[in-house]
Amino acid sequence: MAAAAETTGWMAFVAVSLAVSGQPASAAGDRALGEYLSSECATCHQTSGRQAGGVPAIIGHPAEQFVALMESYKQRYRENEVMRTIAARLSEEEIAALAAYYGSLTPKP
């Protein structure tokens, strides 16, 4: 049940984020701002794109999926207090910037 609810919330956010911007966030995101903000992510998430332990990969997501994921933490649909606290303080512009930055990186083997 929880999984189904989460999927519904997830899809809704993808739809909302596409409807609001009308285009994938990468087109609007400020990459330099994203690069600075990403230093906060890099404490846990590998810049190489690798997954480590319970910390998932942050590279390789399409921009609209990245935005939807962050929104789902910001709106507290998804569990995880660390990510909720991080996302709560990020504006729409900042999330788009992060999506632009991470979207520009290629995972290393």
Added chain:
Amino acid sequence: MDTTRRGLLLSGLALTGGVALGAPALLGQTKPRVVVIGGGAGGATAARYIAKDSNGAIAVTLVEENEVYQTCFHSNLYVGGFKSFDDISHRYDALAKNHGVTLARARATAIDREKKEVVLSTGARLPYDRLVVSPGIDLKYDSVPGWSKEAEEAMPHGWKPGRQTRLIREKLDAVPDGGLIVMIAPPNPYRCPPGPYERASMFAHALKKAGKTAARIVILDPKESFSKQGTFQAAWEQHYGTMIEWLGPKIHDGIKSVDPKTGTVVTGFETYRNAAFVNVIPAQMAGEIARSAGLAPAGGYCAIEAASMRSTVDPNIYVLGDACIAGDMPKSAFSANSQAKVAAMTIRGELAGARTFPARYTNTCWSLVETDDTIKVGGRYEAKDGKITAIDTFVSKPGETAELRKENQAENVGWYAGITADMFG
């Protein structure tokens, strides 16, 4: 040092195309210089980010005495048998190889703020345009009566990584069934607020695993309360029954003295004799180099500007991590790593004209209580009201599901891989 200077000169020559051949002094000025003291979570991160993000436009030298660094974070997991000593050991080679950081294997003995030079134990002097000071803590050896520098072998602290960490493990392994461990916890503010309580959990885990369930751990605390207290105590009861006993100052009425020869600890309330192992974690202060340079004029720790991590005493110096007064942020590796990025951005802005953004800080501290049972505390912080102020915080609660606690541990493992790559990669 010679290689660095030659490198500087050569890059200067390349930039100026030989026109300034007759003016070597001027050439030395073509590339701004940053010196970083201390290769821990603050210093290594700052060195890496300044070098990496300036793409060689800033010459970065990291002053660190040790060739191999043992992290204090996750050293409790070594004590509890969850990690090997190798697992918590890291080298600096990649900082030089991948990002061009110059490694100075020496101890910084003085900071000449007038001349803007760092004096090394080798006698060399390193000039700087900006200096990052991240030396961690020093222990107050006189804060527990009867304890001293000489007594740290018999009654180890284990609050600085390396040999002391191994000593803690050796003493723990030698505790017999029915034996008594006394831990003296430190007063605020100190490195790693949940650390003593995670360590007590690891003591209990190792003893239980070895079948020594009649052993006891008494924590004598000078504080009225501690980080994640309710959650720790509920988990202790669940996993270890009555093995761990925590006593606040109202109960023990003060630590009067310790005797390292006999393993005796005297409090106002009770005398503990023949303890199998006494772990003294004393009061702490900023590392000596920061204090002797006058960066902590009020004693103890170093005041900084919340928006930049710049010292309030000297605008060319930044103080990071456990040595600084970071407002609501705890003294943790995560905090130091977060602060280093703000300082690195500010310094690149000053020396290389890079874009700067408002400072943001983050922290999370995970504590392993028993296999697959990890609790956490954390928050986000900003420069506000003249200090680094908590904006959002969270903390694990008693009675959470085993599934959530297991996820926390997976996160803890992932974080360690992430932060060590972010420091040394």
